[in-house]
Amino acid sequence: MSNYEDLREREHEYIRIGDILERFKRIDEEYKHEPWTLEQIFSNLNMLSSKE
Structure with missing residues (x-):
């Protein structure tokens, strides 16, 4: 998957x-499989959407 700017285009x-x-798997590994907060989940979903 490409970065945020590419997704917006x-x-x-x-x-x-x-x-x-x-994407979620990479981020989960980066944070050593710690539980996610709702804020982290929503911010990642927002980044994937094409419109804010």
Whole structure:
């Protein structure tokens, strides 16, 4: 998956579920599998959406 700016340019495209899962998996590994707060979950979902 590409970075935030690339996603904003592709605002009319769909994001595959697999791409979303890969993003969450990478972030989860980065934070050593600690429980996520709702704020962390929502901020990651917002980054994936094409419109704020």
